[in-house]
Amino acid sequence: MGDVISVLTDNFDEFLAGFWVTVRLVVFAFAIAMVVGTLVAALRITPNKWLQRLGGVYVETFRNVPLLVLLFISFAGLRRAGVDIGPWTAGIASLGLYTAAYVAEALRSGVFSVSKGQIEAALSLGYTYGQALRRVVFPQAFRTVISPLGSLIIAMIKNSAIIGVSLLALDDLLKTARVVQSRTFETNETFFWAAAGYLLLTVSATFAIRSLEKRYAIHR
Amino acid sequence: MKNARWALLLVLVLGLFAAACGDDDEEPTGGGAEPAAEVEEFPADTTMGRIQEAGEIKIGVKYDVPPFGFKNPQNNEIEGFDVDFGKAVADKLGVEPNYVEAISDNRIPFLADGTVDLVLSTMTINAERAQEIEFSEPYYIAQGRILVPQDSDITGVDSLGGTKVCTALGSTYEATLKEQAPEADLRLVDTYSECLELVQNGAVDAVSTDDVILTGMIIQDDTLKLTEGEPLSTEPYGGGIKKGDTEFKEFVDGVLEEYKSGGGWTEAYEKWVGQYTGEEQEPPTMTLEEAIEATS
Numbered sequence: 001m002g003d004v005i006s007v008l009t010d011n012f013d014e015f016l017a018g019f020w021v022t023v024r025l026v027v028f029a030f031a032i033a034m035v036v037g038t039l040v041a042a043l044r045i046t047p048n049k050w051l052q053r054l055g056g057v058y059v060e061t062f063r064n065v066p067l068l069v070l071l072f073i074s075f076a077g078l079r080r081a082g083v084d085i086g087p088w089t090a091g092i093a094s095l096g097l098y099t100a101a102y103v104a105e106a107l108r109s110g111v112f113s114v115s116k117g118q119i120e121a122a123l124s125l126g127y128t129y130g131q132a133l134r135r136v137v138f139p140q141a142f143r144t145v146i147s148p149l150g151s152l153i154i155a156m157i158k159n160s161a162i163i164g165v166s167l168l169a170l171d172d173l174l175k176t177a178r179v180v181q182s183r184t185f186e187t188n189e190t191f192f193w194a195a196a197g198y199l200l201l202t203v204s205a206t207f208a209i210r211s212l213e214k215r216y217a218i219h220r
Numbered sequence: 221m222k223n224a225r226w227a228l229l230l231v232l233v234l235g236l237f238a239a240a241c242g243d244d245d246e247e248p249t250g251g252g253a254e255p256a257a258e259v260e261e262f263p264a265d266t267t268m269g270r271i272q273e274a275g276e277i278k279i280g281v282k283y284d285v286p287p288f289g290f291k292n293p294q295n296n297e298i299e300g301f302d303v304d305f306g307k308a309v310a311d312k313l314g315v316e317p318n319y320v321e322a323i324s325d326n327r328i329p330f331l332a333d334g335t336v337d338l339v340l341s342t343m344t345i346n347a348e349r350a351q352e353i354e355f356s357e358p359y360y361i362a363q364g365r366i367l368v369p370q371d372s373d374i375t376g377v378d379s380l381g382g383t384k385v386c387t388a389l390g391s392t393y394e395a396t397l398k399e400q401a402p403e404a405d406l407r408l409v410d411t412y413s414e415c416l417e418l419v420q421n422g423a424v425d426a427v428s429t430d431d432v433i434l435t436g437m438i439i440q441d442d443t444l445k446l447t448e449g450e451p452l453s454t455e456p457y458g459g460g461i462k463k464g465d466t467e468f469k470e471f472v473d474g475v476l477e478e479y480k481s482g483g484g485w486t487e488a489y490e491k492w493v494g495q496y497t498g499e500e501q502e503p504p505t506m507t508l509e510e511a512i513e514a515t516s
Contacts (some may be wrong), residue, residue, distance in 0.1 A: 079421035087423065167414045169386070169407040169423075179408060182390035 007189040011180045018176025019197045025091055025160045025172060026201065030153060032096025037103025042133065044108050046107055055104065062101035070094040071166045087168040095163065099156045106148040110141035143216045150209030154202045161198070173197045247308045267468040268313060271337060277315050279306040280322025280336035280460075286436035287492040288342050289319075301492040302340035305359060305459075305476075308484055309338065312475045328352050338472065339460030342432060345511040349460075354469045356459035358511045359476050359485075361504045364396060364452030365431040367419065367444055374426055376449035378379050380404040385424040386415035393428050403448030412437070419444065430455055431497075438496050446497060456504070456511035480504075 008015060043055030062070070075090035114137050122132035164175035171179070177194035181187055262268035271277045281302050282289035289300040298319045310317035322341045330336045331353050342362070345355050366385075368374045374383060381403030387393040389408040397404060407424050409415055416437050418424040427434065429450050430448060438444050459476075461469045479485050480503035489501055507515070 017437055071244070075423070076417055079423060084422075097297070167409055167417060169409050169414075169418070178389060179394075182394070 003186060004135050004189045004192060006122050007180070007184065007186050011184075014176050015173075015193060018171055018173040019200075021171055021176075022157075022160055022164075022173040022197070023201065025095065025163060025170070026203060028049035028092045029095035029099060029156060029160070032092065033099035033103050033152075033156065036097060036100035037107060041107035041111065044104065045111050046134070047129070049063050059101045062098050065098075065107070067094065067098050067162050068166060070098055071163065071168060075166075075168050087170050090172055091163040091166075091168050095156065095160055099152060100154075100157070102152050103149065106152060107141060109148075110143075110145035111137055112142045114140045114192045133147060142210070146209060146213050147215060150206065150213075153205045153209070157201045157205060158198060231456050258486075259312075265451040267337065267462075268471055271315055272312055275315050276318045277306075277313060277338065278318050278320055278336045279303075279309070280327050280330050280339040280341055281306065281319050282323070282341045283321045285342055285433065286439055287496070288432055289340070290436075301360065301488050302342065303480060303483075304492070306338065306340050309472060309475050312478075315369050327460060331460055334462075337462075337468075337508055341460075342430070342457055344455045344515060345458040345459055345508065346515040347512050349397075350512055353463050354461040354465060355508055355511075356461065356469060356472045357476055357508050358456035358458050358504045358506045359479075360432075360457040361432045361506060362432045362455040362457060364393060364428065364455065365434055366447045366452070367427040367434040367437060368425065368447055369419065369422075370443050370445050372425065372445075372447075374447060376447045377401050377452055378449075380426065384423070386418050386424040386427045387429055388412060388415070391429065392453070397428055398451055416440070428452065432493075435493055435496055442496075454514055456506055456514065458508065458511065 003085075040055045040058050043051045044059070046052060071090065071094045074094045075085060077085060078085045087120075092214070118136055118140075119132050122136045123129070127135065160172065161174040163170055164172035169175075173194055177190045181190040184190065221255060233484070238316070246459070262272060264270065264273060281298060281300070282413050283291050283298065287300050289298065289302045291297070292299050303317075303319060306317050306319065320330070320336050322336060322339055324341070324343075327336075327339045327341050327343065328349065331339055339353075340359075343349070344362070345358060359370060366374065366377060366380070374380060377400050380397075380401035383404055384407050385397060385401070385404045386407045386409060389410060394406065397406060407418065412427070412429060412433050415424070415427040415429075419427050419437075420441060424445075427437070431451070434446055461472060471514070485503040489503075494500060
């Protein structure tokens with residue numbers, strides 16, 4: 001047990017730096033995922049067939065390409081094509097856009113949980129389509145999707161570790177653990193702390209989601 | 221229906237035919253050796269005599285480290301500096317060389333269990349390994365160097381401050397660079413091919429590791445170059461021989477001595493290294509004792 005503690009205390013600055021990199025990756029990627037995911041979900045529920053298709057193409061593209069491949073394309077691929085993209089931008093954009101596809105699907109299913117009659121009622125009351133979505137559909141849809149969105153956030157936090165093993169070479173929590181391991185050969189102790197770091201993030205996310213669920217619970 | 225069955229049969233026959241042809245390509249490597257004019261006959265109870273009896277010497281080489289030991293994608297032959305030296309050893313015995321892939325992890329066990337008679341796989345001599353196997357005298361002195369794009373301003377380890385430098389996670393170069401270039405921004409990846417990608421697409425400014433691996437990168441991409449100046453570290457390569465077989469070690473040392481003095485070494489150096497780096501190098505004069513000293 002003494003070893004476990006000393007691995008953390010001896011390398012605390014490095015672990016903290018790695019943890020902070022992971023936190024920043026996850027926070028920015030989450031912001032992108034929510035914004036883009038909401039836009040794509042909106043496309044998928046418009047009455048316009050072409051816009052629906054556009055949203056569908058987005059979801060199918062980003063949901064069907066492995067995250068690691070997206071990272072290669074967005075970093076090595078774009079750089080080869082002459083775009084001067086940095087590892088931070090490539091990492092955050094890939095993780096965010098990838099997660100956005102799942103967010104869009106979760107939101108769409110939330111929207112379909114609102115009965116069609118409500119939209120028709122809103123439209124017949126003189127709301128425009130956008131107003132009907134904003135004022136009637138989305139507030140209700142968001143409530144039903146809080147729980148699935150929570151699962152997506154937890155999955156995204158864990159997926160962020162893929163950035164650390166990719167050729168983006170960002171020193172996130174997992175990468176930091178591997179560097180410390182290669183220096184100390186304390187394999188179990190090092191990865192124990194990496195796991196603890198991810199757990200800290202996912203548990204915090206879980207608590208945040210719980211409190212949101214309580215606040216916006218639908219009382220039926 | 222009948223047509224379909226015939227088509228299926230045809231496909232099967234063609235497939236078998238193709239497979240048979242494929243097998244032909246997998247013939248043992250290193251053919252075309254002409255027996256040396258005068259071959260010394262060794263007593264049957266020595267390793268040399270046993271190899272002569274078998275008619276082939278099994279040599280463990282790398283398959284993925286150009287230009288020392290690698291599979292040429294054009295003809296599937298194993299080629300490189302290590303391979304050429306192995307051929308010299310085989311010629312001296314009047315036998316065929318049979319190259320076996322030996323990665324860093326398994327090459328020492330291969331010697332112990334007799335899978336190979338000799339290991340020539342970019343193996344750095346050090347005291348730890350010298351406990352497990354016999355080393356030949358150093359046959360090549362690799363050096364820790366820095367690879368940069370042709371138009372780079374980086375001139376050596378002193379100008380790495382503030383630049384991004386790629387090397388492999390867990391390699392000795394991680395510590396070497398932290399010590400010699402503490403201001404450099406280290407980018408650690410799993411393999412050197414990732415480092416090559418990063419320096420090619422401009423995400424890092426330099427790559428640092430053995431000059432041998434870096435030369436392999438220059439062979440693939442001649443817009444890269446090595447910086448001049450003092451090397452970061454010295455990595456003497458030695459041939460690996462089964463522990464306790466000093467007769468065979470002395471034989472290999474003898475072949476190496478002749479290889480160096482007879483011009484074979486210089487020829488191989490020019491063919492595999494010199495023509496890509498534009499540098500000239502004398503055959504190594506470092507002794508095994510000095511090598512163990514230098515790396516411990």
